[in-house]
Amino acid sequence: MKRVVVTGASGFIGSRTLAGLVSAGFEVHAVHASAAPARAADDVVTWHQCDLLAQDPAPLFGRIKPTHLLHLAWYAEPGRFWTSAENFRWVAASLALVRAFLDSGGIRVVGAGTCAEYDWSSGIDRLSEDAPRIPATVYGVAKKATAELLAAQARGAGATFAWGRVFHLYGPAEDPRRLIAGTIRSLIRGETARCSSGDQLRDFLHVDDVAGAFVRLVDSAIAGAVNVASGDAVAVRDVVQLIARRLDAESQLALGVIPKQPGEPQSLVADVTRLATELQWHPSRSLEQGLSDTIGWWLDFERARGHATGALGREGASPA
């Protein structure tokens, strides 16, 4: 019997892992922090309320006795998560969580890391998992320390540990304070989308693929860090121009009008050899397909709320 607890299960990635985990044969226990997420009547997932920052998770794990843990919960408020002291609370909460999991007999821990663990000034074209890790941000420091601590915790209890380092992700229902969602929403609303010069190279992966990679990671025996990314270097400018073209809104794009963030790396692209070779996992869609899917979701969402302008607002809105 494979029984997995997913933390952050109502979040951007977590919510998209649940069906895949069920398909992979897991009994799925989803942990959410506060308000119960909306779900279908035929939902085979068991939901549990536990605020990991405030409640001891040990009683919950003692009842569930999971074999696997997929720990995705973290502080993620756009614009604030890079520097917030909340990151340190999540380090402590993660230690207590994994301790509770191991004490209840768990055998495999998988957590979510980040490309912010790497040294952004290294100048390396494609970051492999053993590239230098000198985080420039509080978020990166906290995630890197958590990875090292959780690995040692798991090892000490004879459990296996893997850590998916997520690069840039996007997809339906993303917070519009983030680049891709914000650009799409602005363009749909007939507003100007203000961007930096956009020559930075990034590695984008659709959230459903990020979730799919985590499902595969949980259901494998692979140990250590694994980049969760596409491996494709794409200029940010090309992504926003792709979006603008798809929405026939290129005139609304204002490239180069805002400065880059200080300390922002020129290139942040993953070497995905481990993901592709050891885990035999590949993205299920191209960036173009992923962006189309995401734009479609936003068109439905904005039309339903009367925010889409001009031709975009008229072409057959379907209620969200």
Place this chain on the structure above:
Amino acid sequence: MKRVVVTGASGFIGSRTLAGLVSAGFEVHAVHASAAPARAADDVVTWHQCDLLAQDPAPLFGRIKPTHLLHLAWYAEPGRFWTSAENFRWVAASLALVRAFLDSGGIRVVGAGTCAEYDWSSGIDRLSEDAPRIPATVYGVAKKATAELLAAQARGAGATFAWGRVFHLYGPAEDPRRLIAGTIRSLIRGETARCSSGDQLRDFLHVDDVAGAFVRLVDSAIAGAVNVASGDAVAVRDVVQLIARRLDAESQLALGVIPKQPGEPQSLVADVTRLATELQWHPSRSLEQGLSDTIGWWLDFERARGHATGALGREGASPA
């Protein structure tokens, strides 16, 4: 006004920092976990009971409003601290502690690290602070992660941070489950002191000197990691033979009768350039002087309890 909180203040190092901190002009607030330590009537230190693993330290810091924090408390049970899961609880407790300190307005954090943070297989003769850090033990992993986290916490609040990496220490009243104290006690009791071959090179510093270095570190503006050590490479065999000669008990020494610990490094010696040059700090006694002091303490202690044998037991015991 310089006002320092010392955690682990009743411990092996902590108890020896207090007088030095007072001399350096600090108002000293000493935190102990449980039973109040014995102290003289003229003690100018203010003692506070707070179990950092169980109690929120925020109210205490809100009352004291210290400018400086010297965080020495940690799990240190000989033989167990290398691998214990208690180390992870101390990571979380340290994060909560430093958060409380910074929230109360503190400006400088100093903590105790360890030579176990370094890569023991590096083969480097003298480990400088930027030597590779790939800890082989849970204790080393936890201390290394704590250093990185506390540095980021302090930086985020505009406070300074330093981290004293302690190598091997010894001195009066050390736990006899540790090498030097155990050897001295066995020889005084007329027992055989069983050792490994003892060709490992170590870096020993008397606990009063370790404490003195931490006082200097707290009272400086130096940032980052600083090795707290002698810089002298000494074979373990030479140390125990020195002890045996001093006690005229060389026949009781059984060298090479127990195997080395698996994974034990051949050499573990500090480069003390930062300590000596930037902090301008030097040990106040040689290894010979430090061992004499320690042996004297144990002779008093064992004689007072009637455990010293033969000539050692007769030569003018002074009650401890």
